[in-house]
Amino acid sequence: MINFGIIGTNFITKQFIAAAENTGRMRLTAVYSRTQAKAQAFASAYRYVTATHDDLADFFADDSFSTVYIASPNSLHFDQACQAITAGKNVILEKPATTSPAQMQVILDLLQAHPQVHFFEAARHIHEPNFKVVQEQVAKFDQIQGANLTYEKYSSKFDSYLAGNNPNVFTLEFAGGALQDLGVYLVYEAVALFGMPQASTYAAQKLESGVDGKGTAILDYGDFKVVLNMGKMNNSYLPGEIYAGKQTLILANNAADMEKISLVDAQGQVHVLANNRPNNPMTAEINDFVDVLENPTASVNQQKEQAWLQLAVQVNRVMYDLRQSAQIEFPTDNK
Incomplete structure (x- = not known):
């Protein structure tokens, strides 16, 4: 079971959580929002949540989850993804991942420095x-x-x-x-x-x-x-x-x-x-991502992950x- 946290409390986040939990392979355990009240209100609908945060440093230090789904406004994606990778969290980042190739290169460099971290751009289709x-x-x-x-x-x-x-x-x-x-x-x-x-x-x-x-x-x-x-x-x-x-x-x-x-x-x-x-x-993207997270050393999963990352760089x-x-x-x- 992959425990995950979320950044972003909008309709797309709710759709992701529903798909994730319906697969039986992921469960939401932590919520970040700009205010504690909003985080708690959102989290109240999900029974496995153990922590809510209004501070990103505290959120990424939370060991109740290994993977973060980021669905914040586009301009915030880069900073939050960098923080997540540095904290050792796997990242599922809503598209567009970044706004420039320079930012994408920073993410690639961080991934090279943190080889245990997996990064996916959520191009679900x-x-x-x-x-x-x-x-x-x-x-x-x-x-x-x-x-x-x-x-x-x-x-x-x-x-x-x-x-x-x-x-x-x-x-x-x-x-x-x-x-x-x-x-x-x-x-x-x-x-x-x-x-x-x-x-x-x-x-x-x-x-x-x-x-x-x-x-x-x-x-x-x-x-x-x-x-x-x-x-x-x-x-x-x-x-x-x-x-x-x-x-x-x-x-x-x-x-x-x-x-x-x-x-x-x-x-x-x-x-x-x-x-x-x-x-x-x-649902399909979540199953693909979890396949990698559950068995990251399998050659077929490594090939898929690398292909997705290369495609993300090209699209960017x-x-x-x-x-x-x-x-x-x-x-x-x-x-």
């Missing part, structure tokens, strides 16, 4: 069974001729932003915006399927706060291009599509959730390759390049 179906089909194509991947979802915080408030997800200070929040799913998908692009550009529709409310990215692979559409100001119901001559692979209901995978063949016939929606989309680079092309800068970039 690349661990799901349906994504593996997509990978297998893409590998069968003789030639890729491009892709259009879309993830646009009206943010629950956008009304607050329009009302003149300053929610974290729409501020530069907290490294917000459509690319960081939803676009990261698409970048992960593209890099996992097609590798590193030769060039990356991003046409962003910026809000007055300076972040991108929506935008379109183009990843140039030389022989083909991948178009990424992302947004937090409206809803899109377009599926993702991957093109291979007369064949098209369709990822519905969007390119991030991928609840249904279909192949349209050269004759226009539709073949459903997968059609399932997990009860909790975080592309995300940074896209932001730079759109001249979106965060205060944490030079930290």
Whole structure:
């Protein structure tokens, strides 16, 4: 059983805890929040919690857990991950892990200095069974001729932003915006399927706060291009599509959730390759991470862990390049 602590008391944290405990392989034992009252209120719903904290140093010194799940605002990820690694805690860090390649390099250096620590970026969709179906089909194509991947979802915080408030997800200070929040799913998908692009550009529709409310990215692979559409100001119901001559692979209901995978063949016939929606989309990643934590010396687990880390580094680079092309800068970039 893996005991874990959490940083962040939002809906995504609750979803992670539910998935973790439903696997029967992890249990929540410690909670950190900015106030003790909030930490205690959150912890009251979970029977195995033995400690709550409002001080990060005390939290990371807590020996009731070996692994931390970090789901704080994006701009805080780097500092908190560094503290966790230094304290010897395994890290499951919500995407995006950091805001720059320089920060990612610091994490890599810390991991090298603490070889007993395991680090995972929580890109849950690349661990799901349906994504593996997509990978297998893409590998069968003789030639890729491009892709259009879309993830646009009206943010629950956008009304607050329009009302003149300053929610974290729409501020530069907290490294917000459509690319960081939803676009990261698409970048992960593209890099996992097609590798590193030769060039990356991003046409962003910026809000007055300076972040991108929506935008379109183009990843140039030389022989083909991948178009990424992302947004937090409206809803899109377009599926993702991957093109291979007369064949098209369709990822519905969007390119991030991928609840249904279909192949349209050269004759226009539709073949459903997968059609399932997990009860909790975080379950697959948790099982993958726990496999490594429970048996870290197994060669297959070491290979998977290294592949995930390499992918995280590549995605971080592309995300940074896209932001730079759109001249979106965060205060944490030079930290």
